[in-house]
Amino acid sequence: MKNVFIIGVGLIGGSFALGIKKNYPSVIISGIDSNEAHLDEALKLGVIDVKETFEALKKADMVIIAIPVDATLEVLPNVLDKISDDTVVFDAGSTKEDICLRVKNHPKRRNYLAAHPIAGTEFSGPNAAIHNLYEHKTNIICEVEETAFKLQERALKLFSDLGMRIRYMNPKAHDKHIAYVSHLSHISAFMLGKTVIEKEKNERDIFDMAGSGFESTVRLAKSSPAMWTPIFKQNKTNVVETLEEYINNLKHFKDLIENEDFSAVYHEMESTNYIKHILKGIQ
Amino acid sequence: MKNVFIIGVGLIGGSFALGIKKNYPSVIISGIDSNEAHLDEALKLGVIDVKETFEALKKADMVIIAIPVDATLEVLPNVLDKISDDTVVFDAGSTKEDICLRVKNHPKRRNYLAAHPIAGTEFSGPNAAIHNLYEHKTNIICEVEETAFKLQERALKLFSDLGMRIRYMNPKAHDKHIAYVSHLSHISAFMLGKTVIEKEKNERDIFDMAGSGFESTVRLAKSSPAMWTPIFKQNKTNVVETLEEYINNLKHFKDLIENEDFSAVYHEMESTNYIKHILKGIQ
Structure with a gap:
């Protein structure tokens, strides 16, 4: 070569x-x-x-x-x-x-x-x-x-x-799976960043309170829109599907908090802690 | 002492x-x-x-x-x-x-x-x-x-x-602001983990595709439910408010993709890139 x-x-x-x-x-x-x-x-x-x-x-x-x-x-x-x-x-x-x-x-x-x-x-x-x-x-x-x-x-x-x-x-399986483990993470981070920035417009001191947890979760919101816009365009169907599932899970969690069903809130987090074992396999 | x-x-x-x-x-x-x-x-x-x-x-x-x-x-x-x-x-x-x-x-x-x-x-x-x-x-x-x-x-x-x-x-301002920069990040990560784990039940290979971006965004989903459940309980009103704003932002982004308004998708991400300047102030 x-x-x-x-x-x-x-x-x-x-x-x-x-x-x-x-x-x-x-x-x-x-x-x-x-x-x-x-x-x-x-x-x-x-x-x-x-x-x-x-x-x-x-x-x-x-x-x-x-x-x-x-x-x-x-x-x-x-x-x-x-x-x-x-x-x-x-x-x-x-x-x-x-x-x-x-x-x-x-x-x-x-x-x-x-x-x-x-x-x-x-x-x-x-x-x-x-x-x-x-x-x-x-x-x-x-x-x-x-x-x-x-x-x-x-x-x-x-x-x-x-x-x-x-x-x-x-290619079809690739695009479907990558929507979950990559494309959704990016949207999740971008919208988290947006939500907090919108709030910060009226609350100047808010970022003084942000720690490494926020930084980690929002990190991908620094990514390039020129790269990501065409990805979401080409993978539209899968991305919309993952977003619907994510939004439904968030709504359900919000409902549990509103209805004060805190044993269910605990259980939701406990079962998701399983992610520890999965992440050990990454890297 | x-x-x-x-x-x-x-x-x-x-x-x-x-x-x-x-x-x-x-x-x-x-x-x-x-x-x-x-x-x-x-x-x-x-x-x-x-x-x-x-x-x-x-x-x-x-x-x-x-x-x-x-x-x-x-x-x-x-x-x-x-x-x-x-x-x-x-x-x-x-x-x-x-x-x-x-x-x-x-x-x-x-x-x-x-x-x-x-x-x-x-x-x-x-x-x-x-x-x-x-x-x-x-x-x-x-x-x-x-x-x-x-x-x-x-x-x-x-x-x-x-x-x-x-x-x-x-205390009131503390609880309101921390809901945005800490409590919401945790829920965002927990529900991202949940969404992907649910999918993975039927799709065993999905985590082979996860990279450092997913890992960073989902990191907080490893956190202790025993610590976080009472936080969401005590800060219920603020947490529900941040979740509503976050869910609305996600829905709006999903609608833009569904309606193929990709210049608006680009703009959403571009304006959120401002988070770079904010994160520089953290640490």
């Missing part, structure tokens, strides 16, 4: 670049980004080696697409049009069904691997790229059988070198 | 004990707890120096009550009955209105300082006690004018020695 192209040199793409530089020191990392300032910053930070354009993609051994999922719908077929037969392309988007559908009949479908590395922070841009972001993280691969075997192998070797574990799943 | 009594030798009381041992090496820490196993564990861990009973309280220079807020309503008047005129008593409860009301007319009201150190973790018990838990944390003091000056001074010196900053507030 000599030439890797990163399309989107932010947190996700930039962290791939840093991981590749460490594991494949002779590889040249080319960066493509619609944001020229980000591209310059990535070059200055040493995240990429050279700025490039789509026309140069034919020399790529690997192309990593790490841009908002709506942009991926446009960019991926365009990339597949331009690459050589021996290029592997993977994306890192948080939705998989629409993206797989978009290239289903593309003549270069077998050059594409649908991936979703479950990794990130609430920050964005090249400056947010970090070493070891992917270590011990899960990477969901969808429709693996649609990708040419030797190209799969090249991408999977990278994931293994970066310390990721792989899970195979179909 | 020679004798400090800690009633409730868990995370909060135990961490006070560790802080006092460090700053006042000659002080003897006596522990009282309705849970005999916790008391033995605290002694074994060196969190307390000796196990004691309520009858010994008359020799205390300081009494720290760190038990669930429903128990505090019973224990605090009892403690005030037993202490000497020169003992300062403070609690660490997450509600203040009911507690202040309970001892409003107690003959030893001036020996009591109503406090709420905004500090903690999702763990509990003596084993969860940590050094420096209170460093750089906020301590809310309510009705400070009701406490005898020289006794205030003794408690405030301890808070200062532990590195805390002090905010003064009336």
Whole structure:
């Protein structure tokens, strides 16, 4: 592997670049980004080696697409049009069904691997790229059988070198499950932030009282709207379903408090404490 | 200060004990707890120096009550009955209105300082006690004018020695504001955990997909139901109000997604990103 192209040199793409530089020191990392300032910053930070354009993609051994999922719908077929037969392309988007559908009949479908590395922070841009972001993280691969075997192998070797574990799943199941463990958490945090900020408009001192618990719960509300809006758009049905269940659970809890059924309130929390055992399995 | 009594030798009381041992090496820490196993564990861990009973309280220079807020309503008047005129008593409860009301007319009201150190973790018990838990944390003091000056001074010196900053507030305002920045976060996390666990019953692999974002948002769902149930009970009106606002914000966000008004979805998240500036002020 000599030439890797990163399309989107932010947190996700930039962290791939840093991981590749460490594991494949002779590889040249080319960066493509619609944001020229980000591209310059990535070059200055040493995240990429050279700025490039789509026309140069034919020399790529690997192309990593790490841009908002709506942009991926446009960019991926365009990339597949331009690459050589021996290029592997993977994306890192948080939705998989629409993206797989978009290239289903593309003549270069077998050059594409649908991936979703479950990794990130609430920050964005090249400056947010970090070493070891992917270590011990899960990477969901969808429709693996649609990708040419030797190209799969090249991408999977990278994931293994970066310390990721792989899970195979179909795009529909991916989008449904990820709505619960990722998309809903983000909305929960955003709306918590909104509720408290609205209150704070009239109550200046409120944040003096916030501790690390609030900070942890609201952390994801720092996330990028440009990344998350198209995710909610593409995963609309699943996200709406999870939100309905979440809202119903909140309403039920509120009713229990209003009706002073505090043994049921206790029980609700006690049974949810089971999350301890689940979280032990994460990381 | 020679004798400090800690009633409730868990995370909060135990961490006070560790802080006092460090700053006042000659002080003897006596522990009282309705849970005999916790008391033995605290002694074994060196969190307390000796196990004691309520009858010994008359020799205390300081009494720290760190038990669930429903128990505090019973224990605090009892403690005030037993202490000497020169003992300062403070609690660490997450509600203040009911507690202040309970001892409003107690003959030893001036020996009591109503406090709420905004500090903690999702763990509990003596084993969860940590050094420096209170460093750089906020301590809310309510009705400070009701406490005898020289006794205030003794408690405030301890808070200062532990590195805390002090905010003064009336109990009603405390309970209202803390509902937003603490109690709501806990319910949000508990119900997020519940929603995902319910789904997981039929979808075994779902947690393989959970990343650090989910973990952060759901962290508080590990908290103790024995601590939190009485908090929601005592702060019922405020908690129900915050829950209504939170549920309405979630419903509105769901409606925007359902109606495909994604520019409004973007705007909701963008304006909530303001939380970044607020969180910078925390810690």
